[in-house]
Structures are given as structure tokens and as C-alpha cells.
Amino acid sequence: MNPVTTEEEHLCEECGKSLFGRSDKRFCNDGCRNAFNRKKRDAQREKETQDMPAVFRIIKNNYEILKRYELYTLEQGEKKFVRRYELEKQGFHFGYCTSANKVNSQDTWLYCFELGYLESGPSTVYLKYEEYKRR
Numbered sequence: 001m002n003p004v005t006t007e008e009e010h011l012c013e014e015c016g017k018s019l020f021g022r023s024d025k026r027f028c029n030d031g032c033r034n035a036f037n038r039k040k041r042d043a044q045r046e047k048e049t050q051d052m053p054a055v056f057r058i059i060k061n062n063y064e065i066l067k068r069y070e071l072y073t074l075e076q077g078e079k080k081f082v083r084r085y086e087l088e089k090q091g092f093h094f095g096y097c098t099s100a101n102k103v104n105s106q107d108t109w110l111y112c113f114e115l116g117y118l119e120s121g122p123s124t125v126y127l128k129y130e131e132y133k134r135r
């Protein structure tokens, strides 16, 4: 039979030892708290590193797709019209970019390096070429 305790027993989140007292106490001491937080930070950093290559791959893929439209042949200020599904069909991921330029309350051009895209409606996208120094 379990002994009856007046205080709630719970375990240190770091070392697993029993803790008695206030139920909001999570660690036996500062050493356990610091060790726990250090591991948590390391795990977060590790996850960020793992996620990063995927983001790079997506942006590179977007860039390769945009390059197919030969946007550098456009005149300065000229835009190319494409259907959203046409880009999606090629594996384009909207929202991924290396920079963004908000031009008015509705429109934000997103860039993969010097190649920009603007979602101008549910199925309409504009593309353009713009050198960094002009933005």
C-alpha cells in the first residue's frame, strides 16, 4: 500500500529524483535546471540546423524554376504573367524567398536572389528580374 503523503510527490525533470514540496517545483537545484535548459537549447539548435538545408533546397528549386522564364530578357520594369498552377506544377513553393519588397498595402514582391514573384490574385502571378542595387 502506498504511504499517504500530504505533499504531492513529483520528479525532477532533469535527473528524475523525487521532489517534495511545492508542485510547481520542477528541478532539485540550479545545477539540474541549468543542465535541463542547456540540453533544451542544444536540441533546438540541432533542429534548426537540420531544417536549414531543406529551406535552402526549396529556395534553390524556386530559383531554378524562375530561371526557366528568362526574366533577364525583360525590359526594366516589365513583368511576366504566369498562372499560379503552372509554377506549382513545377514544384514551386510560394512564400520561400531570399528577400521581400512591399510596394503597397496589398503587394509584396518576393525574390529568389534577383528573380522576383508577386502573387496578384488567387491564380495569377507576376514575375520580374531585378538587380539587387535597384531595390
Ligand SMILES: [Zn+2]
Residues within 6 Å of the ligand: 012, 013, 014, 015, 016, 017, 027, 028, 029, 032
Ligand atoms: Zn535533479
